[in-house]
Amino acid sequence: MLAASTAIASHDCNRNGLLDVAGPPRKTKTPDSRRAITADLVAVLVAVTDGQPKIMTIANAGALPSGPFEFKHRSLQSGLRAWVEAQTGHPLGYVEQLYTFADRGRTGDGPSPHSVSISYLGLTREDQVADGASAHWSGWYDYFPWEDHREGPPSLLAKLLTPRLRAWAKSAPSAALQRERWQRAAITFGFEDREWNEELVLQRYELLFEAALIPEAVRESGNAATLVPGRPMTADHRRILATGIARLRAKIKYRPVVFELMPAEFTLLQLQRSVEALAGRLVHKQNFRRLMEQQQLVEDTGAIAADTVGRPAKLFRFRHAVLAERAVAGTKLPLSRT
Amino acid sequence: MLAASTAIASHDCNRNGLLDVAGPPRKTKTPDSRRAITADLVAVLVAVTDGQPKIMTIANAGALPSGPFEFKHRSLQSGLRAWVEAQTGHPLGYVEQLYTFADRGRTGDGPSPHSVSISYLGLTREDQVADGASAHWSGWYDYFPWEDHREGPPSLLAKLLTPRLRAWAKSAPSAALQRERWQRAAITFGFEDREWNEELVLQRYELLFEAALIPEAVRESGNAATLVPGRPMTADHRRILATGIARLRAKIKYRPVVFELMPAEFTLLQLQRSVEALAGRLVHKQNFRRLMEQQQLVEDTGAIAADTVGRPAKLFRFRHAVLAERAVAGTKLPLSRT
């Protein structure tokens, strides 16, 4: 199966990036003070508690944890991991690089601070956080209220987003452009009988940004009344968060990463709730169980969940063996077996 | 469907990275000359000609095109694109960021040159290349001879790789480690009745690297006789290439990016050959056609291929409309539709 690409599916986040190669890339390794820059790490740290997806934030929930890096430890990865483990008291189960942003407009201090931001996605658990400093866990739907479809499409979609996006589309100079704008909105937000695609988090954010419905897009000329709900963040941290959510929503479908967010033992419903929290939509219970079984991702611990409503559920644990047994599947080409 | 993760599936490429955060990330934006670094762009530019996948190389096919970047144009992306288009005389259809590598060991000049390499994947076509400079197109299987399974498993797999990986496994200190090593090799290379998974390009390269069967892994102590065939590259360019190939092999399965590599009009067999070239394995012809049809990715041009052997084939073109019509599908969760 081969599907859609460039225009819509582009995961490129430096839309308003401001750097570039200086002419043809040459094979140059000479450190040149003229092109010295700085680099920051930005982390999207995810946990799920009580069926709610959370991210670690600083600065009064207005920024993602971030900081400069220096050449010291063994790798970007390991440094991030060590730092997070110190903060949360829990091993960081999974870390992956998200995207490297590069622009001079990001911090808002003019053209001078040339820097790149290397962002990472990390999965952990909220419990036992050594919350000494300014770090907090914030629900990620605070930042993207339109992304939670677990109880059906959120009302603000029909009430606010749809009319404002339609207005934005209509404000385009030509009829063709108007149609094109509205079509993009309809596809990414699932208007007009289209399916809601929970993976398009970044595209939706960027569309809203382009439509100037996002505070970050209109820093100066704050016409707050016409904006869209959702807590803003420093610089482009919300864009980075959108990138992380999108990546995670895609990933849980083909890699068993949810388990990094679960306690050692859990019921299938708890597992399901976590998946639903991330995906922002509900799954079919029986089919979900069937999937878990036939993929042999979990095994019965023999124990039974205590203090629960309804029929008590068996407790399961992740079968770490699957990681060793098989590689990821993932074929959608009509491969021939000759 | 949820599948395997951390150990094997990790796409982290800075295994021998040497940078790190300095303690807890702080929210600091002050440019600090102490942590000034440099950044390079590295490009994996892919084309398919005569059914062979090619990449653009420089330095006598020993390096990927790369260069320093400066803060000048509008974005990393656009600079890369402009440069490539000048070089090839063709629009760069598709560009996506691959990975950012950061280590001081990469260039081999000691601990001083702190730098990051931001790598990109780009799709284009070979024809009409304004090949003025040192740039060439090299077949990518020159660098990874074990990755081409179009004519069945390459013989060097059984003849060379298997025994050497087995020897490497046996050289582990403990029995448990020996088993673990061999299992990893078996999974990534498809030994012992396991399926060959063409997407594990990077994992295979890293395993060979770890087993010291790759020239880049043994720069000094060159015991060439025990190495594995495949042309080496500067620094970790071959690792970057592996990352790009892996990404592309995964991507052609759910996004219509192959068309970026095709001429405007093509026969279904030509299209199939391109897919096979990238995937490194054959696909079932009839099923491939059915897939193209039912996904409505192509449309009949009315024309017929000339000067061909056998029954003449219809010429098709990519239906660019699909990009506008629908977003990417991609659900493997038992979503409920209530």
Add this chain to the structure above:
DNA sequence: TTAGGTTATGCTCAGGATAAGTATAAGCCA
């Protein structure tokens, strides 16, 4: 004690997607 609420778990069923193969068509060339 029992009705009713809640969650767990087993099973069925239809439709669609997939892998593989058979059959036929339409060119070319010796």
Add this chain to the structure above:
DNA sequence: TGGCTTATACTTATCCTGAGCATAACCTAA
């Protein structure tokens, strides 16, 4: 014209997936 090559149409069996029914097992309040 027979044989070679590629194109294209169909068939078949199997598996996967979405959806729903039915029952089990626990609790609480009437």
